[in-house]
Amino acid sequence: MTLLKSQHEAMRQRERAQQWVRHDSAALDVADLPSFAFSHRSVMWWATAGMMAIEGVVFALAVMTYFYLRSHSAAWPMGGRPPDLRWGTLNTLILLASLLPNQWTKRAAEQLDLGKVRIGLLLCLAFGIAFIIVRGFEFTALNCRWDDNAYGSIVWTLLGLHTLHLVTDVLDTGVLSALMLTELPDGRRFVDISENALYWYFVVLTWLPLYAVVYWAPRSV
Amino acid sequence: MSRLSEPAQAALRRDPELTRRNAVPPSAADRAALEATWRDPPGLVGWLSAVNHKAIGLRFIVTAFGFFAAGGLLAALMRVQLARPNSTLIGPDLYNQVFTMHGTTMMFLFAVPVMQAMATYLVPLMLGARSIAFPRMNAFAYWIYLFGGLMLYGAFALNIGPDAGWFAYVPLAGPDYSPGKRVDFWAQMITFTELSGLLSAIILVTTIFKLRAVGMSLNRLPLFAWAMLVTSFMVMFAMPAVMLASTALIMDRLIGTHFYNPGDGGDALLWQHLFWFFGHPEVYFIFIPGLGFMSAIIATFARRPIFGYSAMVLALIATAFLSFGLWVHHMFATNLPELGKGFFTAMSLMIAIPSAVQIFCWIATLWTGRLNLKTPLLFALGFFAILVLGGLTGVMLGMVPLDLQVHDSYFVVAHLHYVLIGGAVFPLLGAVYYWFPKFSGRLMSERLGRWNFWLLFVGFNVAFFPMHLLGMRGMPRRVYTYPSGLGWDTPNLIATIGAVTIALSMLVLLFNLARSLRHGTPAGANPWGAGTLEWATASPPPAANFDALPVVHGREPLWQPWPQPTQVRGLAVRQREVLVTTVLDAQPDHRLVFPEPSIWPFVSALATTVLFIGSIFTPWAVVWGAIPVGIALSLWFWPKPGETERELMLEKSP
Numbered sequence: 001m002t003l004l005k006s007q008h009e010a011m012r013q014r015e016r017a018q019q020w021v022r023h024d025s026a027a028l029d030v031a032d033l034p035s036f037a038f039s040h041r042s043v044m045w046w047a048t049a050g051m052m053a054i055e056g057v058v059f060a061l062a063v064m065t066y067f068y069l070r071s072h073s074a075a076w077p078m079g080g081r082p083p084d085l086r087w088g089t090l091n092t093l094i095l096l097a098s099l100l101p102n103q104w105t106k107r108a109a110e111q112l113d114l115g116k117v118r119i120g121l122l123l124c125l126a127f128g129i130a131f132i133i134v135r136g137f138e139f140t141a142l143n144c145r146w147d148d149n150a151y152g153s154i155v156w157t158l159l160g161l162h163t164l165h166l167v168t169d170v171l172d173t174g175v176l177s178a179l180m181l182t183e184l185p186d187g188r189r190f191v192d193i194s195e196n197a198l199y200w201y202f203v204v205l206t207w208l209p210l211y212a213v214v215y216w217a218p219r220s221v
Numbered sequence: 222m223s224r225l226s227e228p229a230q231a232a233l234r235r236d237p238e239l240t241r242r243n244a245v246p247p248s249a250a251d252r253a254a255l256e257a258t259w260r261d262p263p264g265l266v267g268w269l270s271a272v273n274h275k276a277i278g279l280r281f282i283v284t285a286f287g288f289f290a291a292g293g294l295l296a297a298l299m300r301v302q303l304a305r306p307n308s309t310l311i312g313p314d315l316y317n318q319v320f321t322m323h324g325t326t327m328m329f330l331f332a333v334p335v336m337q338a339m340a341t342y343l344v345p346l347m348l349g350a351r352s353i354a355f356p357r358m359n360a361f362a363y364w365i366y367l368f369g370g371l372m373l374y375g376a377f378a379l380n381i382g383p384d385a386g387w388f389a390y391v392p393l394a395g396p397d398y399s400p401g402k403r404v405d406f407w408a409q410m411i412t413f414t415e416l417s418g419l420l421s422a423i424i425l426v427t428t429i430f431k432l433r434a435v436g437m438s439l440n441r442l443p444l445f446a447w448a449m450l451v452t453s454f455m456v457m458f459a460m461p462a463v464m465l466a467s468t469a470l471i472m473d474r475l476i477g478t479h480f481y482n483p484g485d486g487g488d489a490l491l492w493q494h495l496f497w498f499f500g501h502p503e504v505y506f507i508f509i510p511g512l513g514f515m516s517a518i519i520a521t522f523a524r525r526p527i528f529g530y531s532a533m534v535l536a537l538i539a540t541a542f543l544s545f546g547l548w549v550h551h552m553f554a555t556n557l558p559e560l561g562k563g564f565f566t567a568m569s570l571m572i573a574i575p576s577a578v579q580i581f582c583w584i585a586t587l588w589t590g591r592l593n594l595k596t597p598l599l600f601a602l603g604f605f606a607i608l609v610l611g612g613l614t615g616v617m618l619g620m621v622p623l624d625l626q627v628h629d630s631y632f633v634v635a636h637l638h639y640v641l642i643g644g645a646v647f648p649l650l651g652a653v654y655y656w657f658p659k660f661s662g663r664l665m666s667e668r669l670g671r672w673n674f675w676l677l678f679v680g681f682n683v684a685f686f687p688m689h690l691l692g693m694r695g696m697p698r699r700v701y702t703y704p705s706g707l708g709w710d711t712p713n714l715i716a717t718i719g720a721v722t723i724a725l726s727m728l729v730l731l732f733n734l735a736r737s738l739r740h741g742t743p744a745g746a747n748p749w750g751a752g753t754l755e756w757a758t759a760s761p762p763p764a765a766n767f768d769a770l771p772v773v774h775g776r777e778p779l780w781q782p783w784p785q786p787t788q789v790r791g792l793a794v795r796q797r798e799v800l801v802t803t804v805l806d807a808q809p810d811h812r813l814v815f816p817e818p819s820i821w822p823f824v825s826a827l828a829t830t831v832l833f834i835g836s837i838f839t840p841w842a843v844v845w846g847a848i849p850v851g852i853a854l855s856l857w858f859w860p861k862p863g864e865t866e867r868e869l870m871l872e873k874s875p
Contacts, residue, residue, distance in 0.1 A: 026785030027244075027786055027787070027789065027790035028435060028788070029790045030789055030809050031791030032791070032873070033800075033811050033873070034875040035811060036872075037811045041803075041810055041875075042801075043354050043355070043432075046354075046426065046431060047354075050427070051423065054423075054460075055461075058461040058465055068494070069486060069487065069491070072488050078485075146472075146477070147477035148485075150478075150479040150485055150486035150487040153487070154480070156478075175858060179858075183860065185865065186868040186869050187868075187874060188813070188814070
């Protein structure tokens with residue numbers, strides 16, 4: 001113990017010697033920096049990017065599962081018809097169209113234009129709700145049940161996973177709309193809106209390969 | 222200021238100090254204001270609302286060690302059962318639950334979370350930051366993890382503990398061979414822990430990329446932070462696989478899907494692919510933080526910077542990439558094409574290269590340093606002996622013919638414990654001794670530390686070395702007993718004696734922790750004379766970590782001359798304002814007000830728990846359970862009265 005104490009004392013002396021806190025005025029002043037920032041400068045962007053990476057992996061693995069199961073089956077779809085194209089294609093068009101108000105809202109947020117942001121968010125919300133309604137019809141036109149066979153299981157899972165993301169982002173948009181309509185926002189809320197729009201891009205862009213898999217893969221030889 | 226409402230302007234006129242910013246050197250008033258601003262609130266509700274990364278980090282660490290103790294007791298139970306042949310202490314059904322709980326606990330509730338827990342506490346301090354990124358989400362991740370672990374042990378106490386192995390292979394884990402709810406609890410435990418782990422990964426990546434001290438460019442990042450950065454990226458790409466796999470499993474069991482049911486077009490090997498696509502990287506995201514601990518400890522106790530910093534970083538990244546190409550070596554005993562297995566053998570051998578690079582760099586560091594042989598360094602040295610042995614058997618198991626010979630035998634049990642205990646637990650315990658003074662303000666006893674180390678080192682080898690021989694003599698894993706006369710009796714008895722020794726070493730550790738907490742020598746800010754920023758602040762650190770944020774000019778700021786500017790001036794002290802820096806060079810980018818403590822992360826975690834547990838019993842829980850979750854998350858997000866106004870007082874548009 002005495003050894004420990006003497007070494008400890010030696011370390012304390014060294015610690016005092018290497019006083020890192022310099023009590024002079026050589027300071028870096030950050031008071032004039034902005035208090036929020038958009039895109040990859042913001043921490044929210046990194047969280048959104050992280051979510052997109054994780055969920056992108058989930059989608060990729062689910063698509064791989066689809067083709068893995070298909071490679072193990074003589075017939076695909078397993079003893080049934082492929083999903084009807086009508087609702088899925090309509091929804092793809094709605095989704096692509098929704099990119100316009102989405103980008104408009106994103107830009108309005110980055111210009112801190114509260115009036116435009118309010119309109120834009122409501123427009124995005126309307127598109128999202130329309131999409132969810134048509135998604136309901138999509139489920140009725142899959143021509144299989146999840147418990148028929150492995151084909152049905154993976155098709156329902158793919159569509160279900162995407163719907164989960166869709167509903168999440170629409171709810172997020174709803175909460176943001178309520179906030180922007182009722183409260184005086186600070187700058188960080190505009191960043192949230194910009195990131196919410198980025199996430200919608202993810203929801204749209206992941207749908208395109210999923211649409212190809214769910215609707216066209218069973219039609220290809 | 223123009224957007225500030227009339228009442229807010231009046232408040233500001235009454236108390237101009239509301240926008241007070243820190244000076245350099247920080248004044249006593251700055252310090253007091255920072256402490257009041259960043260402290261977690263008092264009382265029970267305050268405790269449940271805590272968001273400070275040090276409070277959450279400590280709870281995380283203590284909880285993870287609690288599960289470590291529980292998993293260790295289960296292991297001891299198994300060793301007692303196996304000490305003699307034909308033992309009837311534990312029946313086969315309970316034994317199945319015990320080894321499943323042991324593996325599940327150690328992998329999902331201890332090894333992965335404890336690394337993220339240590340990082341939650343340490344990384345912001347190492348980076349010179351006021352806080353971890355997304356402090357509320359961090360609290361949520363902790364609560365989710367705690368509730369998931371408690372659910373699993375609750376189920377075990379009610380005799381519905383999982384019993385199909387920690388990797389829950391189908392068809393055994395499927396609805397036909399595992400009726401009842403046992404495997405469902407296992408699958409939901411995965412959902413809890415992986416949700417928590419994924420959120421932690423996002424939090425750590427954002428913290429490391431955006432909240433570093435000014436001047437801490439990526440090539441000055443401490444190696445432990447590098448290790449956690451690499452680990453977090455691996456988590457983001459590996460954990461989704463097991464979440465998808467376990468969700469498919471629970472759907473097969475509960476709503477009649479057929480992912481793993483060959484009778485209706487499913488495939489049992491699909492489970493193994495998805496599980497090991499996660500499971501092998503998982504080994505490395507347990508191991509890589511251990512490497513980070515090693516680099517921190519070795520630099521400090523060799524009293525010189527780590528040799529080959531760039532090589533170390535590249536080796537970490539190479540290990541991460543290669544670890545995604547190994548999963549099939551867990552499946553050599555399946556009917557996959559032999560040519561394909563050759564690829565995975567090659568990858569399994571190749572990953573030894575970056576591991577060796579790191580080991581040689583550490584040896585070079587130790588060789589050229591002036592050693593200060595304290596307990597943390599002892600544990601680091603123990604790592605070398607044990608991990609190298611485990612690594613060698615790993616290279617052996619990477620070969621298809623040898624793997625087929627010892628597959629599912631005690632040889633594999635020996636190998637994996639050498640790798641995981643040598644590669645992760647030894648560095649982790651070294652890290653506990655190393656950073657305990659920072660956590661508590663007091664040093665741990667060196668004498669007890671040596672007892673702890675030597676008992677563990679000897680006990681570990683006595684317990685696990687004989688298992689190599691048992692495996693080669695044909696003893697399979699996961700058997701609850703064995704007949705005598707197979708040459709297994711003596712090695713099993715020796716292994717049990719080793720296990721008792723390990724238990725003793727853990728009691729010494731517990732005693733040392735409890736005693737040092739009260740009677741340890743006061744540590745001061747930097748008891749070991751270390752070079753990284755967490756040692757530049759008091760022990761334990763103040764609520765805001767640093768009175769004024771440091772400006773960094775080198776890799777080991779405390780070992781180098783400290784040119785001007787030394788510190789940051791101008792961050793608000795009456796609000797939780799942090800400095801956000803650029804990703805590569807850590808130049809100042811913007812100020813940002815962080816959220817205050819909130820009860821909603823806790824409530825959201827409770828609501829999520831109801832959803833997850835409810836869905837074990839009815840799929841409709843996913844629907845009605847989502848409603849309280851949605852409400853709680855919205856209230857979490859909704860600003861508190863006055864919060865926006867206060868932010869606007871400091872606001873400046875980009």
